[in-house]
Amino acid sequence: MSASLTYDTARRVLEAGIARAEEIGQPMNIAVVDDGGHLLAFGRMDGAIKASIDISTRKAVTSVLMALPTADLTPLVQPGAELYGLEQTAGGMVTFGGGVPLVRDGEIVGAVGVSAGSVEQDVTVATAAAAALEG
Amino acid sequence: MSASLTYDTARRVLEAGIARAEEIGQPMNIAVVDDGGHLLAFGRMDGAIKASIDISTRKAVTSVLMALPTADLTPLVQPGAELYGLEQTAGGMVTFGGGVPLVRDGEIVGAVGVSAGSVEQDVTVATAAAAALEG
Amino acid sequence: MSASLTYDTARRVLEAGIARAEEIGQPMNIAVVDDGGHLLAFGRMDGAIKASIDISTRKAVTSVLMALPTADLTPLVQPGAELYGLEQTAGGMVTFGGGVPLVRDGEIVGAVGVSAGSVEQDVTVATAAAAALEG
Amino acid sequence: MSASLTYDTARRVLEAGIARAEEIGQPMNIAVVDDGGHLLAFGRMDGAIKASIDISTRKAVTSVLMALPTADLTPLVQPGAELYGLEQTAGGMVTFGGGVPLVRDGEIVGAVGVSAGSVEQDVTVATAAAAALEG
Numbered sequence: 156m157s158a159s160l161t162y163d164t165a166r167r168v169l170e171a172g173i174a175r176a177e178e179i180g181q182p183m184n185i186a187v188v189d190d191g192g193h194l195l196a197f198g199r200m201d202g203a204i205k206a207s208i209d210i211s212t213r214k215a216v217t218s219v220l221m222a223l224p225t226a227d228l229t230p231l232v233q234p235g236a237e238l239y240g241l242e243q244t245a246g247g248m249v250t251f252g253g254g255v256p257l258v259r260d261g262e263i264v265g266a267v268g269v270s271a272g273s274v275e276q277d278v279t280v281a282t283a284a285a286a287a288l289e290g
Numbered sequence: 291m292s293a294s295l296t297y298d299t300a301r302r303v304l305e306a307g308i309a310r311a312e313e314i315g316q317p318m319n320i321a322v323v324d325d326g327g328h329l330l331a332f333g334r335m336d337g338a339i340k341a342s343i344d345i346s347t348r349k350a351v352t353s354v355l356m357a358l359p360t361a362d363l364t365p366l367v368q369p370g371a372e373l374y375g376l377e378q379t380a381g382g383m384v385t386f387g388g389g390v391p392l393v394r395d396g397e398i399v400g401a402v403g404v405s406a407g408s409v410e411q412d413v414t415v416a417t418a419a420a421a422a423l424e425g
Numbered sequence: 426m427s428a429s430l431t432y433d434t435a436r437r438v439l440e441a442g443i444a445r446a447e448e449i450g451q452p453m454n455i456a457v458v459d460d461g462g463h464l465l466a467f468g469r470m471d472g473a474i475k476a477s478i479d480i481s482t483r484k485a486v487t488s489v490l491m492a493l494p495t496a497d498l499t500p501l502v503q504p505g506a507e508l509y510g511l512e513q514t515a516g517g518m519v520t521f522g523g524g525v526p527l528v529r530d531g532e533i534v535g536a537v538g539v540s541a542g543s544v545e546q547d548v549t550v551a552t553a554a555a556a557a558l559e560g
Numbered sequence: 561m562s563a564s565l566t567y568d569t570a571r572r573v574l575e576a577g578i579a580r581a582e583e584i585g586q587p588m589n590i591a592v593v594d595d596g597g598h599l600l601a602f603g604r605m606d607g608a609i610k611a612s613i614d615i616s617t618r619k620a621v622t623s624v625l626m627a628l629p630t631a632d633l634t635p636l637v638q639p640g641a642e643l644y645g646l647e648q649t650a651g652g653m654v655t656f657g658g659g660v661p662l663v664r665d666g667e668i669v670g671a672v673g674v675s676a677g678s679v680e681q682d683v684t685v686a687t688a689a690a691a692a693l694e695g
Contacts, residue, residue, distance in 0.1 A: 162336050193340045197332035200297050205328045205462070206490035209515040234504045242510040250510050274507045326461015327610070355611035369639045372679045375647040375655050380614040432606050463610045467602035471567050475598045 160187075160257065160265040164288065165195035168257065168267055172284030173198060181272040183280055184211040187257075189265045192216040200271075207270035213247060214254030214268030214281075220245050222263055226252030226278055253277030255285045264288075295322075295392065295400040299423065300330035303392065303402055307419030311335060316407040318415055319346040322392075324400045327351040335406075342405035348382060349389030349403030349416075355380050357398055361387030361413055388412030390420045399423075430457075430527065430535040434558065435465035438527065438537055442554030446470060451542040453550055454481040457527075459535045462486040470541075477540035483517060484524030484538030484551075490515050492533055496522030496548055523547030525555040534558075565592075565662065565670040569693065570600035573662065573672055577689030581605060586677040588685055589616040592662075594670045597621040605676075612675035618652060619659030619673030619686075625650050627668055631657030631683055658682030660690045669693075 165187040176183040182200035184207040189195055192215070199208060214225050221228060228250040231238040242250045252274045257265040269281040300322040311318040317335035319342040324330055327350070334343060349360050356363065363385040366373040377385045387409040392400040404416040435457040446453040452470035454477040459465055462485070469478060484495050491498065498520040501508040512520045522544040527535040539551040570592040577590040587605035589612040594600055597620070604613060619630050626633060633655040636643040647655045657679045662670040674686040 162333060166333070191340070193334075194332060194343050195334050197329060198297060198301065199328075199330050204490060204492045205326075206487070206515040206518065208329050210511075213514060229509070232510065242513050247513050249514060251508060324461070326459070326463065328461060352611070355609060357609045373656060374634070375637065376615075378647050378652050379618060379654060380611040383611065432604060436603070461610075463604075464602060464613050465604050467599060468567060468571070469598075469600050475596070478599050 160189050160195060162195060165265070168284045168287045169196045169198055171287030172267060172269060172280050173200060175280045175283035176200060176269075176272075179272075179276060179279060181276050181280075183269050183271045183277070184208050185280070185284060186212040186215045186268045187265060187284075188212070188215040188219055188268070190219060190263060192219040192266075195265065203271040210249055211253070211268040211270035213249040214270060215266040216268070217248040217250070218254035218256045218266035218268065219263065220248065222256065224252065224256065225249055225254035225268075226274070253281050255281040257285055257288050259288060295324050295330060297330060300400070303419045303422045304331045304333050306422030307402060307404060307415050308333060308335060310415045310418035311404075311407075314407075314411060314414060316411045316415075318404050318406045318412070319343050320415070320419060321347040321350045321403045322400060322419075323347070323350040323354060323403070325354060325398055327354045330400065338406040345384055346388070346403040346405035348384040349405060350401040351403070352383040352385070353389035353391045353401035353403065354398065355383065357391065359387065359391065360384055360389035360403075361409070388416050390416040392420055392423050394423060430459050430465060432465060435535070438554045438557045439466045439468050441557030442537060442539060442550050443468060443470060445550045445553035446539075446542075449542075449546060449549060451546045451550075453539050453541045453547070454478050455550070455554060456482040456485045456538045457535060457554075458482070458485040458489055458538070460489060460533055462489045465535065473541040480519055481523070481538040481540035483519040484540060485536040486538070487518040487520070488524035488526045488536035488538065489533065490518065492526065494522070494526065495519055495524035495538075496544070523551050525551040527555055527558050529558060565594050565600060567600060570670070573689045573692045574601045574603050576692030577672060577674060577685050578603060578605060580685045580688035581674075581677075584677075584681060584684060586681045586685075588674050588676045588682070589613050590685070590689060591617040591620045591673045592670060592689075593617070593620040593624055593673070595624060595668060597624040600670065608676040615654055616658070616673040616675035618654040619675060620671040621673070622653040622655070623659035623661045623671035623673065624668065625653065627661065629657065629661065630654055630659035630673075631679070658686050660686040662690055662693050664693060
């Protein structure tokens with residue numbers, strides 16, 4: 156079985172994110188990228204801030220490039236911590252929560268990035284979106 | 291009536307583009323932006339080339355910034371023509387066909403950009419997508 | 426009534442900012458952008474530093490993209506805070522005070538960014554400029 | 561006497577450009593820069609295309625950097641001509657008409673850049689704006 160993410164699957168991930176964002180009443184920007192970090196599907200819900208177009212996409216890309224949820228990077232990039240300054244590399248990464256890898260059969264096949272709410276809300280929506288991969 | 295483009299409308303434009311792309315058998319990247327050039331909805335169909343993620347988005351942005359279909363720019367930027375070098379400005383514009391403004395009540399409310407086929411195919415799909423605004 | 430900001434209104438905002446800057450004796454750079462973050466009017470008063478051409482404009486753009494005064498971002502981007510690293514995203518944002526949204530009928534129609542004084546002075550002038558929208 | 565351009569003079573240049581643009585019925589973006597190419601005053605008239613925010617500013621900057629009207633560069637950058645590719649240098653220059661140096665006592669003290677109309681219209685307005693320096 157191929158590990159590559161189809162557009163249909165990416166759209167399903169996006170729509171699962173939108174459904175969760177509607178449940179918590181927070182409009183979001185949601186980006187789904189493939190395992191090369193290239194955009195597959197994107198949606199900006201009405202009322203979601205425009206800065207988060209870039210932030211959501213970078214969160215997804217960062218998750219692919221680092222093979223981690225972006226929330227895991229937050230402690231590592233603080234002053235004095237091991238990867239201080241990491242966010243300046245690789246074209247600009249985002250090191251706060253809201254980017255989550257999409258995993259199938261133990262392999263990262265892409266990532267979803269969510270932005271426009273609090274970091275906790277972003278993570279909630281990204282996690283729900285990523286779960287749709289198994290759906 | 292507000293002139294601003296909703297996500298539902300942007301998604302309808304995107305889906306009309308996808309439907310037309312399927313009819314002509316050419317997978318596409320399709321980007322829909324608002325009247326400030328900010329991304330609202332994006333889809334990359336299976337098999338569409340990755341360079342066109344950026345190209346489709348820039349076509350849409352160019353259409354908003356220039357208030358014209360990108361195909362109209364092609365003759366103007368040739369060597370010896372009036373706007374030779376235009377594509378270097380405004381953050382990098384695309385001056386071949388496939389970007390089409392979205393017009394409502396005579397006002398540009400956004401644009402759609404399509405890329406991955408021939409320019410003729412891109413224009414065909416972008417035109418079909420833009421027509422969905424009236425639907 | 427259209428929500429879009431006219432040049433006359435943008436110039437009125439700019440001039441209100443200049444008047445306040447003269448009152449406090451601090452030459453400023455003042456930028457007014459529309460709701461897509463695109464520049465409408467700009468002035469650099471005699472003696473205002475040149476770095477602030479970019480800073481004032483980015484403050485205005487940041488206010489539009491984040492839908493907030495830039496002063497509200499300052500605590501959020503400190504080491505250990507939720508959005509540490511935010512300023513790296515969305516093309517480069519400014520996260521200290523001096524950018525203020527322009528609001529009409531509860532809707533953000535643009536923003537003003539002011540820079541060249543202390544942050545407190547910048548906020549004072551930006552606030553006076555933004556108040557002119559109601560004039 | 562200092563050669564430096566004041567904000568009052570820059571605004572006078574800008575307003576002379578706006579007056580001429582109104583006479584010919586073509587809304588414009590007009591940028592005035594100092595002899596270092598740093599923005600002093602800017603206005604975008606209602607209906608002027610957004611791409612020309614950047615183009616007008618680059619025209620003014622190019623005029624300062626090259627010490628020439630941008631229209632003089634057009635023949636020089638064509639394929640086979642001496643400066644082919646010039647527009648890629650110095651951060652991106654514009655090599656079609658609409659940028660005009662501001663000259664006082666034989667010295668270039670800044671430049672004005674105009675964009676949004678035809679190149680002929682842009683040059684007409686930029687020339688009128690530049691003439692206001694003598695007013």
